[in-house]
Amino acid sequence: MMRRLKPFLMFSLMLSLLVAGNGQGQVNHPANQPDSSYYRLASTLIDSALAHGRAYAMLQELVRVGTARLSGSPQAAAAVEWAYQTMKALGLENVHRQPVLVPHWVRGEVEYAAIVNSGRFGTVPLSICALGGSVATPETGITAPVVEVHSLEEVEKLGDRVKGKIVFYNRPLDPTQRVTFRAYAGAVDQRTYGAVYAARQGAVAVLVRSMSTSLDDVPHTGAMRYKPDVPKIPAAAISTLDAEFLSRALKADPELQVRLQLNCRTLPDVRSANVIGEIRGSQHPEEVILLGAHLDAWDKGQGAHDDGSGCVHVLEALRLIRALGLKPARTIRGVLYMNEENGLRGARAYADSARNSGLTHLVAIESDRGGFTPRGFTVGGTDDVLARIQRWAGLFSEIGADRIVRGGGGADISPLKKLGTVQMGLVVDSNRYFDYHHSDNDTIDKVNQRELELGAASLAIMAYVLSMEGI
Amino acid sequence: MMRRLKPFLMFSLMLSLLVAGNGQGQVNHPANQPDSSYYRLASTLIDSALAHGRAYAMLQELVRVGTARLSGSPQAAAAVEWAYQTMKALGLENVHRQPVLVPHWVRGEVEYAAIVNSGRFGTVPLSICALGGSVATPETGITAPVVEVHSLEEVEKLGDRVKGKIVFYNRPLDPTQRVTFRAYAGAVDQRTYGAVYAARQGAVAVLVRSMSTSLDDVPHTGAMRYKPDVPKIPAAAISTLDAEFLSRALKADPELQVRLQLNCRTLPDVRSANVIGEIRGSQHPEEVILLGAHLDAWDKGQGAHDDGSGCVHVLEALRLIRALGLKPARTIRGVLYMNEENGLRGARAYADSARNSGLTHLVAIESDRGGFTPRGFTVGGTDDVLARIQRWAGLFSEIGADRIVRGGGGADISPLKKLGTVQMGLVVDSNRYFDYHHSDNDTIDKVNQRELELGAASLAIMAYVLSMEGI
Numbered sequence: 024m025m026r027r028l029k030p031f032l033m034f035s036l037m038l039s040l041l042v043a044g045n046g047q048g049q050v051n052h053p054a055n056q057p058d059s060s061y062y063r064l065a066s067t068l069i070d071s072a073l074a075h076g077r078a079y080a081m082l083q084e085l086v087r088v089g090t091a092r093l094s095g096s097p098q099a100a101a102a103v104e105w106a107y108q109t110m111k112a113l114g115l116e117n118v119h120r121q122p123v124l125v126p127h128w129v130r131g132e133v134e135y136a137a138i139v140n141s142g143r144f145g146t147v148p149l150s151i152c153a154l155g156g157s158v159a160t161p162e163t164g165i166t167a168p169v170v171e172v173h174s175l176e177e178v179e180k181l182g183d184r185v186k187g188k189i190v191f192y193n194r195p196l197d198p199t200q201r202v203t204f205r206a207y208a209g210a211v212d213q214r215t216y217g218a219v220y221a222a223r224q225g226a227v228a229v230l231v232r233s234m235s236t237s238l239d240d241v242p243h244t245g246a247m248r249y250k251p252d253v254p255k256i257p258a259a260a261i262s263t264l265d266a267e268f269l270s271r272a273l274k275a276d277p278e279l280q281v282r283l284q285l286n287c288r289t290l291p292d293v294r295s296a297n298v299i300g301e302i303r304g305s306q307h308p309e310e311v312i313l314l315g316a317h318l319d320a321w322d323k324g325q326g327a328h329d330d331g332s333g334c335v336h337v338l339e340a341l342r343l344i345r346a347l348g349l350k351p352a353r354t355i356r357g358v359l360y361m362n363e364e365n366g367l368r369g370a371r372a373y374a375d376s377a378r379n380s381g382l383t384h385l386v387a388i389e390s391d392r393g394g395f396t397p398r399g400f401t402v403g404g405t406d407d408v409l410a411r412i413q414r415w416a417g418l419f420s421e422i423g424a425d426r427i428v429r430g431g432g433g434a435d436i437s438p439l440k441k442l443g444t445v446q447m448g449l450v451v452d453s454n455r456y457f458d459y460h461h462s463d464n465d466t467i468d469k470v471n472q473r474e475l476e477l478g479a480a481s482l483a484i485m486a487y488v489l490s491m492e493g494i
Numbered sequence: 495m496m497r498r499l500k501p502f503l504m505f506s507l508m509l510s511l512l513v514a515g516n517g518q519g520q521v522n523h524p525a526n527q528p529d530s531s532y533y534r535l536a537s538t539l540i541d542s543a544l545a546h547g548r549a550y551a552m553l554q555e556l557v558r559v560g561t562a563r564l565s566g567s568p569q570a571a572a573a574v575e576w577a578y579q580t581m582k583a584l585g586l587e588n589v590h591r592q593p594v595l596v597p598h599w600v601r602g603e604v605e606y607a608a609i610v611n612s613g614r615f616g617t618v619p620l621s622i623c624a625l626g627g628s629v630a631t632p633e634t635g636i637t638a639p640v641v642e643v644h645s646l647e648e649v650e651k652l653g654d655r656v657k658g659k660i661v662f663y664n665r666p667l668d669p670t671q672r673v674t675f676r677a678y679a680g681a682v683d684q685r686t687y688g689a690v691y692a693a694r695q696g697a698v699a700v701l702v703r704s705m706s707t708s709l710d711d712v713p714h715t716g717a718m719r720y721k722p723d724v725p726k727i728p729a730a731a732i733s734t735l736d737a738e739f740l741s742r743a744l745k746a747d748p749e750l751q752v753r754l755q756l757n758c759r760t761l762p763d764v765r766s767a768n769v770i771g772e773i774r775g776s777q778h779p780e781e782v783i784l785l786g787a788h789l790d791a792w793d794k795g796q797g798a799h800d801d802g803s804g805c806v807h808v809l810e811a812l813r814l815i816r817a818l819g820l821k822p823a824r825t826i827r828g829v830l831y832m833n834e835e836n837g838l839r840g841a842r843a844y845a846d847s848a849r850n851s852g853l854t855h856l857v858a859i860e861s862d863r864g865g866f867t868p869r870g871f872t873v874g875g876t877d878d879v880l881a882r883i884q885r886w887a888g889l890f891s892e893i894g895a896d897r898i899v900r901g902g903g904g905a906d907i908s909p910l911k912k913l914g915t916v917q918m919g920l921v922v923d924s925n926r927y928f929d930y931h932h933s934d935n936d937t938i939d940k941v942n943q944r945e946l947e948l949g950a951a952s953l954a955i956m957a958y959v960l961s962m963e964g965i
Contacts, residue, residue: 069670069672070670073669073670073671074669074670198544198545198944199540199541199544199545200544201540201892201893203944236944237943396867396923396925398894421672422672423869423897426894452867452923454867454942454944454945454948455942455944455945458942471925471926471929472708473669473674473707473925473926474925474926477925
C-alpha cells in the first residue's frame with residue numbers, strides 16, 4: 024500500500040507547493056475563502072496521515088515508556104527523556120528541556136474501603152482510589168457513618184450533622200449535556216472542593232462519585248484541593264457502580280459504616296521539565312504558533328487519551344509538516360508540558376519564560392481532549408479573531424472537522440493569555456472521553472488509529488495555515 | 495438523575511407541543527428554516543434519549559437472545575420473536591411478522607488453514623474462516639501452492655498460471671479514503687467475485703484478505719458469489735495480520751503450500767420473517783415514513799454494530815416519539831428486515847408487498863452503518879429533494895449530526911426505489927466500523943451507549959419532522 028500511494032502523494036505535494044507559495048505576500052491574506060492551494064495541501068496532509076501516520080506508533084512507545092507518568096515519578100522522567108529523544112529523531116530544531124520543579128504525590132501501597140458494621144450487608148469492599156493530593160488516613164484507617172449528599176451547598180446546609188462522618192458526594196455527570204466536558208465541569212466541584220467543604224463541618228473523610236459518563240467498576244482519580252485554614256481530611260474516588268450500590272445500601276441501612284484506609288502522601292518537589300522543539304519560521308521566525316499538550320498523566324491506566332494522544336498529535340503534526348517538505352513562514356513550536364494534572368507548574372514556567380523570550384506567541388492550540396475523531400477547533404478572543412480563524416473551516420470539511428466555535432483553549436496554554444496569545448483547542452468527539460478519563464480504562468486499546476491520525480492531520484493543517492497567514 | 499430531569503423534560507415537551515401544532519396546516523411548510531418549535535422538540539428528544547434512552551438496553555437483549563443470528567439459524571428465529579415481542583411491548587401498532595423464505599448456509603465444524611510443506615516455515619496455522627455461501631473442501635482438505643494477487647484483473651492476466659493453485663487476494667482497504675465505506679467498496683470485489691475469477695482460470699480455492707481497516711487476528715467473513723457456469727471452489731477470509739504474514743512468507747518461500755479445510759454447506763431454505771410495527775399517522779395514515787435496519791447478522795461476534803445497532807436505532811426512535819406523546823401526521827413504520835447479509839430476500843418481499851398495499855412510501859431511512867456518533871444523513875433523488883431535506887439540518891446541529899449530503903440509503907430499502915420512495919441513510923462516524931465488521935470483534939463492548947442513543951434520537955427527529963412536513 025505504501026509503495027502504491029507514494030507517487031500520488033508526491034504528485035499532490037508538488038502541485039501544492041507549486042501553487043501554495045512560500046508565505047511571502049500571503050501574510051494577512053485578505054480573501055474570505057482560503058486559496059484553493061490550501062485545499063490541496065490539506066488533502067495531501069490528510070492522505071499522508073492516513074496512509075503513513077506515526078501518531079499511533081509514537082503513542083505505543085509513550086505508554087510503554089511512561090505508563091502512569093504522574094509528575095515527579097520515574098515514569099514521568101522517562102517520558103521527558105522519550106519526548107526529548109523523539110523530537111531530536113524527528114529532526115526538530117531548538118529541541119530542549121525547560122526545567123520545572125513539580126509536586127510529587129504518591130498513591131502508596133494501601134487503598135482500601137469497605138462497607139462495615141452493617142447488619143444487612145456485613146462487609147462489602149468498595150472500588151476506590153485516593154484523589155490526587157489527598158492526605159493519608161491514620162494507619163488503622165477511618166471507620167465512620169456515611170452521609171450521602173449531592174452538592175457542596177448541601178454539606179453547608181447539613182452543618183453539624185456531618186460531624187465525625189464520611190461525606191459521600193454522589194451527584195452524577197448530567198447525561199443530557201451534548202458535550203461531555205460540560206457534564207464534567209458541572210460535577211467536578213465535588214472532587215475539587217468536596218474535602219474542604221466537608222472538613223469545615225467536621226467530617227472525617229470524603230468519598231466522591233467518580234467523574235465518569237459510564238457505569239463501571241473502576242475509580243476515576245483526579246486533583247483535589249485543600250485550604251490552609253481548613254483541616255486536611257482524606258479524599259477518595261469511588262467507582263460509579265459502587266457509588267450506586269453504596270447509595271442503595273444507605274437507604275436500606277442508614278446506620279452502616281464505611282472503613283477507609285489510604286497511605287498516599289506528598290514528597291518533596293522534584294526537578295522535571297517541559298519538552299520543546301520547533302520548525303523555525305522561514306519568514307518570521309520570531310512569531311510563534313504553539314502546539315501544546317501535556318506529558319504527565321495520572322497514575323491510573325496509561326494516560327493514553329489523557330494526554331498521550333495530545334502529545335502525539337503535537338509530535339505528529341510537526342512530523343507531517345516536515346515530511347511533506349513544507350516551510351512554515353512563522354515558527355511552529357511544540358510544547359509538551361509537565362504537570363498539567365496536579366499543579367500546572369510547567370504551564371506557568373513556560374509562560375514566564377515566554378514573556379522575556381523576544382518571541383511573539385501569536386496563537387497557541389492545545390490538544391487535551393483525547394484521541395477521538397476530530398470535529399473542529401475552539402477559539403478564544405474577539406468575534407473578529409473567531410471570524411478570521413473560521414475562514415479556514417473549509418479545509419477540514421472533507422473529514423468533518425470543520426466546526427470552529429467560540430471556546431477555551433486548555434489549561435496549559437491559559438497562562439499565555441496574559442501575553443495576548445490567541446487561545447485555541449483541538450476539538451474531538453467527546454462522547455467516550457469520560458468513560459476512560461483518569462482511570463485504569465485509559466489505555467491504548469481505547470484509541471483508534473484512524474481517529475488519532477486524523478487529529479494530528481487537523482492540527483498540522485491549522486498550524487501550517489496559521490504559520491503562513493497569521494491571524 | 496432521572497427524577498431530577500423529568501420536570502424539565504415535561505416542561506420542554508409541553509412547550510414543544512404547545513407551539514409545534516399537530517401537523518394540520520404544516521404539511522409542505524413553505525419556509526426555508528424549520529419553525530423554532532421543531533428546534534425545541536429536537537432538543538427535548540435528545541434530552542430524553544441521553545437521560546432515559548433504551549437503545550443500549552435493547553441491544554443488550556438482542557445480542558444475548560440472537561447472537562450469530564445468520565438467516566435460517568435458530569438464533570435468527572429467536573431474534574424475530576424478540577423483535578416482535580419488543581414491538582408489542584413498546585405499544586406499536588400493526589405489529590406483525592411478514593413471512594420470508596431465506597437461504598440457510600451453515601459454517602460447519604471444521605475451519606482450518608495452515609502453511610504446510612515449507613522448508614523455511616514448517617507448519618503455521620492461519621486465522622481463517624469460510625466466506626458466507628462457500629462450498630466445503632473435500633473432507634481431507636485442499637493442499638496447494640499459493641499465488642498472491644491484488645485484483646480480479648490480475649487473476650485474468652495470470653490465466654493458466656493459477657491452475658491447480660490457491661489464489662490469495664491481498665489488496666488492502668485504501669486507508670486514505672475519508673469514509674471507510676468507500677475503502678470497503680474499493681476492495682470488496684475480491685471477496686464477492688474472487689472465487690469466480692479464480693475458478694475460471696482453474697484455481698482450486700481462494701483466500702481473501704479480510705475487509706478490515708485494522709491489523710487484527712480475526713478473519714472477517716461476508717458474502718461471496720458463484721456463477722452457474724463456473725466451478726464452485728471454496729473461499730475463505732484470512733485475518734489481516736495473517737494476510738501480511740502469508741505475503742511475507744511467500745516472498746521468502748514461493749514454493750510453500752497452504753492446506754485448507756472447510757465443511758460449510760447450504761441447507762434447504764427456511765421460513766423466516768421481517769418484523770414490522772408502526773405509529774399510525776393521525777392525518778395521513780396511508781403515507782409512510784419507513785425506518786429500516788436488518789435483524790440478521792453474520793455468525794461471527796454478536797452483530798452488535800452490524801446491524802444490531804440499526805435495529806435498536808429504529809425501535810428506540812419509535813419508542814422516543816411515543817414516550818413524548820407525539821402524534822405523527824403520517825405513519826412512521828419500523829421494518830426490521832431479514833436476510834440483508836446473504837440474500838436480501840426480506841427487502842424484496844417487503845417491496846413486493848408494498849407495491850399493492852395501498853400505502854405510499856414517501857421516504858425510507860436505513861440505519862446500517864453501526865452505532866457510532868451520528869453525523870447526518872445521506873439522501874438519494876433529485877437536487878430538489880436533497881435541498882428540501884437539508885432544510886432540517888439545523889435541528890441536528892447541537893449534536894453535530896447536521897451533514898445532509900447526497901448518497902445512497904442502504905441495501906434493504908433499495909428495492910423501494912421502484913416505487914419512487916426517497917432513499918435516505920443515517921450516517922455515523924465510520925472510522926471504526928470496519929475494524930469490527932463481520933468478525934468476532936463486533937460485540938456490544940464496542941458500542942458506546944451515548945453514541946448509540948444519539949443515533950436513535952437523530953432518527954426520531956428526522957422521522958417525526960418528515961411525518962409532519964412530508965418531503
